[in-house]
Each structure stands twice: as structure tokens, then as C-alpha cells.
Amino acid sequence: MSVFFSRSCEYGIQAVLYLASREPESPIHLRDISNALRIPHHFLSKIMQTLERDGVVISHKGANGGFELGRDAKEISIINIVRAIDGEAFLNGCVLGFPSCDDTAPCPVHTLWKKSKENISVMLEKSSVGELSAELGGKLEFIKSLYSHNNPTKEINV
Amino acid sequence: MSVFFSRSCEYGIQAVLYLASREPESPIHLRDISNALRIPHHFLSKIMQTLERDGVVISHKGANGGFELGRDAKEISIINIVRAIDGEAFLNGCVLGFPSCDDTAPCPVHTLWKKSKENISVMLEKSSVGELSAELGGKLEFIKSLYSHNNPTKEINV
DNA sequence: ATAAATTTAGACTTTATTGTCTAAATCAAT
DNA sequence: ATTGATTTAGACAATAAAGTCTAAATTTAT
Numbered sequence: 096m097s098v099f100f101s102r103s104c105e106y107g108i109q110a111v112l113y114l115a116s117r118e119p120e121s122p123i124h125l126r127d128i129s130n131a132l133r134i135p136h137h138f139l140s141k142i143m144q145t146l147e148r149d150g151v152v153i154s155h156k157g158a159n160g161g162f163e164l165g166r167d168a169k170e171i172s173i174i175n176i177v178r179a180i181d182g183e184a185f186l187n188g189c190v191l192g193f194p195s196c197d198d199t200a201p202c203p204v205h206t207l208w209k210k211s212k213e214n215i216s217v218m219l220e221k222s223s224v225g226e227l228s229a230e231l232g233g234k235l236e237f238i239k240s241l242y243s244h245n246n247p248t249k250e251i252n253v
Numbered sequence: 254m255s256v257f258f259s260r261s262c263e264y265g266i267q268a269v270l271y272l273a274s275r276e277p278e279s280p281i282h283l284r285d286i287s288n289a290l291r292i293p294h295h296f297l298s299k300i301m302q303t304l305e306r307d308g309v310v311i312s313h314k315g316a317n318g319g320f321e322l323g324r325d326a327k328e329i330s331i332i333n334i335v336r337a338i339d340g341e342a343f344l345n346g347c348v349l350g351f352p353s354c355d356d357t358a359p360c361p362v363h364t365l366w367k368k369s370k371e372n373i374s375v376m377l378e379k380s381s382v383g384e385l386s387a388e389l390g391g392k393l394e395f396i397k398s399l400y401s402h403n404n405p406t407k408e409i410n411v
Numbered sequence: 412a413t414a415a416a417t418t419t420a421g422a423c424t425t426t427a428t429t430g431t432c433t434a435a436a437t438c439a440a441t
Numbered sequence: 442a443t444t445g446a447t448t449t450a451g452a453c454a455a456t457a458a459a460g461t462c463t464a465a466a467t468t469t470a471t
Contacts, residue, residue, distance in 0.1 A: 098257055098343050102459065105350035112349075112361060125418070138460055144419070157468020158416040173362065185256050191270075192263035203270060203385035204331065207376040214372050218365040227361035260429065283448070293430055302449070315438025316446040412471100419466070429456075436449070441442105 099215075104180040106134045107142045111151060111176055115168040115228040122154075122161030142180065149179035168225030177219060186212055257373075262338040264292045265300045269309060269334055273326040273386040280312075280319030300338065307337035326383030335377060344370055 100108070109132050117123055125143060129136040143162055146152045150165045164171060177185060189196035189205070196202040258266070267290050275281055283301060287294040301320055304310045308323045322329060335343060347354035347363070354360040 098346075099348055100350075102350065108349050109351070124416090135460055137462075140418070141420095154418065155468080156418045156466075158414095159469055160417045160467085162418095188256075190257055191266050192258075192260065193267070201389075203382075203389055204376055204380070207380070211369060211372040211376060214369040218362055218369060222362070222365070224361075230361065282446090295432080296430055298448070299450095312448065313438085314436080314448045316444095317439060318437085318447045320448090414471080415469090417466100417468080420464085422462085422464105424459100424461070426459075427457085429454100431454070432452085434450085434452105436447100438447080439445090441444080 100177065100185075101181050103138075103142050104177055106132070106139055107146055107176050107180045108173055109134070110139060110143065110162075111146065111164070111171065111224055112228055114152065114162060114164050115171075115224040118164070118168060121163035122159075123163070124161045128162070146176065146179055149175070151175055151179055164224075168228070169223045171224045172220050172222065173224070173227075174216075174219040186216065258335065258343075259339050261296075261300050261303075262335055264290070264297055265304055265334050265338045266331055267292070268297060268301065268320075269304065269322070269329065270382055270386055272310065272320060272322050273329075273382040274389075276322070276326060279321035280317075281321070282319045286320070304334065304337055307333070309333055309337055322382075326386070327381045329382045330378050330380065331382070331385075332374075332377040344374065 110128050113128055113132060114121075114123060125140055126136060128134070128143075129139045132139075143152060143154065147154045147162075147165075151171060152162045152165050154160070154162050189202050190208045191202045191204060193202045196205055198205075268286050271286055271290060272279075272281060283298055284294060286292070286301075287297045290297075301310060301312065305312045305320075305323075309329060310320050311323050312318070312320050347360050348366045349360045349362060351360045354363055356363070
């Protein structure tokens with residue numbers, strides 16, 4: 096697991112990037128996403144529901160259903176996904192776990208950690224998933240390549 | 254819990270900082286540490302054993318036993334504690350969980366994350382626990398103050 | 412209307428982490 | 442030697458996170 100996000104959150108970010116990479120197709124079936132990203136189908140289902148409630152994605156039920164981005168890809172940042180899934184507390188709190196650590200009673204690494212947090216916030220806020228997927232040359236090639244070393248052809252979670 | 258370290262790791266860092274802050278006293282009883290830091294006694298015991306195996310601390314059994322730093326406080330960095338407890342993988346791997354993300358096949362935030370990682374590495378490597386506890390005006394006052402809002406006097410884990 | 416495809420819901424299982432409890436081993440002081 | 446204080450060991454429990462399974466609800470297409 097990432098040092099930073101829960102696995103649910105990782106999956107959510109991956110799925111939204113995948114949707115962005117396939118625009119303007121839509122909607123995309125959950126099974127397409129879970130197959131492409133090797134994410135357990137029903138697990139991803141719950142994550143997508145969370146993102147739906149938060150407006151990050153829109154779901155369409157029934158035959159020919161699926162998911163699409165909730166708004167323009169340029170208007171969705173990673174932070175929106177993280178907030179929806181891991182909540183607000185992910186960048187609050189002392190990195191060493193001291194309960195009352197703050198600017199007035201800082202823990203030993205408080206100042207250093209603050210700088211790192213700023214960098215991370217920039218990473219999460221400033222780039223939209225539209226930009227992120229476009230930078231990679233668009234489309235879904237980058238995601239496919241990220242799995243090519245492991246399971247070249249096999250589909251799972253069927 | 255921290256966004257970054259396991260709770261075990263948080264406790265380990267806190268405990269080592271506490272030892273550094275009380276130098277040159279030694280050894281310090283486990284119960285002193287767990288009381289001061291509100292850490293479950295036997296849980297901390299296992300963490301200290303892990304740190305002992307890694308040479309970060311030295312234990313003394315029996316009456317008048319306790320723990321002391323395994324070497325000069327200037328020679329111990331947070332990274333040493335993290336490596337001992339959370340292992341090597343904590344800063345490896347893709348922050349989005351893509352299994353083959355690397356410089357040649359980067360995920361969308363690979364480059365941005367790399368910069369953040371560098372900042373965090375500096376934080377963890379460059380400052381020794383000696384410096385960190387000294388910067389705070391020495392001694393353990395900073396740690397006491399970090400709990401003063403909660404349980405002013407009560408001792409737990411007895 | 413019916414059937415097929417899909418999302419939604421919720422119970423359940425598995426696994427990892429965190430925390431608790433009891434007892435044994437070790438050492439210092441008397 | 443005995444006692445008391447302490448670390449060490451390991452079984453166990455509680456909680457949270459991750460993953461699986463079955464069935465219901467919804468929608469499109471025929």
C-alpha cells in the first residue's frame with residue numbers, strides 16, 4: 096500500500112484517471128475499469144458509489160450503464176478524490192502522533208513536516224485529472240503500460 | 254493515526270525522542286516512557302524490542318533495568334527508527350499504487366511525488382534525534398506540553 | 412412485458428494492525 | 442539464596458481495512 100493513501104483511495108484515484116483517459120467515451124462499465132486496473136469488482140463498486148455521492152463521478156444504472164466524470168476533467172483534482180474517500184483528516188494531525196502538536200507547541204519535526212505537506216498539497220490540488228492524463232500523451236496507454244510487466248493478458252475478477 | 258507512519262512507528266519515534274530528551278539519565282524504565290507518552294505498556298514493549306534488535310536502543314533487564322539510546326543521539330535519525338519498525342518499503346512504490354510505476358513508465362503524479370519524497374527524506378535523514386530534541390530547548394518539556402491539554406495528571410497503563 | 416446487462420445494497424469473510432493479559436526470564440540489592 | 446523490579450515472550454482479543462459473495466433494483470433493448 097502507498098505510504099499515503101488507503102487502498103480504497105488509491106483505487107479511486109486510479110479509476111478517475113482511467114475515466115479521464117478514456118474521454119470522451121462514456122459511460123464506462125465498472126467491469127471495464129476493474130479489469131483494466133486489476134481492482135476487485137465489488138470493492139471498486141463501493142468506492143465508485145462514494146465518489147458518486149460526492150459528485151466526482153456520475154453513475155448510470157441498468158443496461159448500457161456505467162460511470163462518467165461528474166464534471167469537466169479540468170475541474171477535478173486528486174484532492175477531491177482523496178477528500179471523498181479518505182476524508183479531511185489525511186493531512187491534519189501531527190506526523191509523529193502527538194495529539195496537541197501545533198504551531199504553538201510543535202513536535203520536533205513540525206516545521207519540516209509543514210514544508211513537506213505544502214509540497215504534497217500542491218501535488219494534490221494544483222493538477223487536474225484532465226491535465227494529468229493529458230500530460231501522459233493522453234488516452235489510456237500509460238495505464239496499460241503500468242500493468243504490462245505483471246499479467247500481460249489475463250483478465251481477472253470476472 | 255499519521256498519514257505516514259504506522260502507529261507502532263509513531264510510538265517508536267516518540268519513545269526514542271523521549272530517551273534523547275532525558276539524556277544523560279539512563280536507563281529509563283519502560284513504564285516511565287509509556288506513562289509519559291500514554292502508550293500501552295506491553296505494546297511499547299514489543300516496539301522497543303524491535304528497536305533493540307536494530308541497535309537503536311539498548312535494553313537492560315531486571316531491577317534497575319530500562320532502556321537507553323543505542324548510540325550517540327547525534328547518530329540516530331528518524332529514518333533509522335522508521336526502517337526498523339515500518340521497514341524499507343515506506344518510501345518506495347507508487348503513491349497511486351500502480352505496480353510498475355517508475356521513471357521509465359511514470360504514473361501521472363510520479364514526478365510531483367518524487368519531489369515530495371525528497372523533502373520527506375531530508376526530514377527523516379538529515380536531523381538526528383539529538384538535534385531535534387535539543388532544538389526544542391532541550392529536556393522533555395516539549396513532550397510534556399504536547400499532552401498537557403488532555404490528561405494533566407492522570408497516569409495510565411498501570 | 413420480458414430479458415439481459417448493469418449498478419446498488421448488504422451480509423459475510425479474511426487479513427493486518429493495535430491492544431491486552433498472564434507468565435517466564437533476568438538482574439540488582441539485600 | 443531470596444526478594445522485588447524489570448524486560449521478554451507469547452497467546453489472545455478487539456478493531457479496522459480489504460476483499461468476496463449473493464441478491465435486489467434499475468434501465469435499455471427487444
